[in-house]
Amino acid sequence: MKKIISLFASALLMSVLFLSCNAKKSSGKLQVVTTIYPVYDWVENILGEKSSDVEVTLLLDNGVDLHNYQPSADDIVKIINSDVFIYVGGESDEWVDDVLENAVNKNMVVVNLLEEIGDAAKEEEFVEGMQQEDEHEHEDEDEDEHEHHHDEEEAEYDEHVWLSLRNASVLTKSIASALKKVDSKNADVYEANSLAYIEKLSILDKEYSAAVSSAKRKTLLFADRFPFRYMTEDYGLKYYTAFIGCSAETEASFDTVIFLSKKLDELNLPVVLTIEGKSHRIAETVVAGSKNKNQKILSLNSLQASSKKDFTNGKDYLSVMYANLDVLKEALK
Known part of the structure; x- marks a missing residue:
């Protein structure tokens, strides 16, 4: 593509x-x-x-x-x-x-x-339970084999x-x-x-650090794509997720849903996270597959499809990141 x-x-x-x-x-x-x-x-x-x-x-x-x-x-x-x-x-x-x-x-x-x-750039990573994008292995079967392996070996950040x-x-x-x-x-x-502006960013960064430091939990569970790798790296958080951040997937496999539901029970997590958007079907299915079936479904805003019309009446990058902090606190209770 x-x-x-x-x-x-x-x-x-x-x-x-x-x-x-x-x-x-x-x-x-x-x-x-x-x-x-x-x-x-x-x-x-x-x-x-x-x-x-x-x-x-x-x-x-x-x-x-x-x-x-x-x-x-x-x-x-x-x-x-x-x-x-x-x-x-x-x-x-x-x-x-x-x-x-x-x-x-x-x-x-x-x-x-x-x-x-520079060195702060992170390669995409696959964590336990994350769905692999297997469909790419089956498309374009006549593609040159050498080029295919070359693409696989290139680091994707x-x-x-x-x-x-x-x-x-x-x-x-x-x-x-x-x-x-x-x-x-x-x-x-x-x-x-x-x-x-950097001072404002620093103040908010310290608030994130303090919130994570005092939190009961240190693990997030995403039933969605996961574009928050840099955030979790900054504050030493662990995560489980359905897909990598740049995934085009919209449907999770049975194994992925079951894995996430079991992790929800194992870690006794109170929140299942998604990114912004109207559909949270995967998260709803994960919650339905857990024992308690009463976890909240909350969204973190990834800002990856934002336009100027979304930011009126004082809303901006910093206000979204403050709102994300409130959600993070809830997820780590």
Whole structure:
């Protein structure tokens, strides 16, 4: 699928390159392009009072998550004409390399989030009871065997870096540095705003640490995809889950459901967790399969399909992470 997306982006490049070479910034403002909402929000906090002087574009602004996003021709034009482009840098962003090779603005500053966090980047992991994505073993049976094994051996990193407050602090600093490079006259403003925002992140990080330290339990059970690997690593939490964070699965196997139900009983957990969304069928089935059948089903917001329209009346990255802390406290009682 990722190869198809990359080819799709390459084809789009051919159709937009001529127009983009003649494109001009309609607003005359500094152009910053981000793929995901958390980064968009970090940028706005760093800009602060200078926000009106910068045009910030959020590409994933229609409810599509990172793993299913395909850039439109208009998206590509915005990227290759931008002054700063910020993206996650994982497998879902394989199309980016082709786009950047055709950048019109040769002075563009590019921020790859996975590269910026360095050794803090985590490979996807399979834990006990997690459902393997076996269907991939049976599709495209005529695919070249060598290429198949090569793909299997490539490390796949967890892309959900924004769900670690500690990563968010590192990345806020990196984004501020990028903005200072392209707009040096406002460097002091960006520095001051980034330090103030990092302090807010640090305060919340300490609240998470205190909550986990005083909690009765140290294990989470997810009946869903699990994009919170970075968060559990930060605070020393153990987890069991139905699927890895980037899984496209929506139906859990009988064995997976039974395993999670038994773990629920074994650990006497009061909560089954899911990510945001309307359907919690797997969680309901896991609860129904337990002895007590009375566990709460609560959701942690992964922010991976968020758009600007979801964030009104003061709601932002920090408020969502505070709400997630409340859910975490309930799950660890």
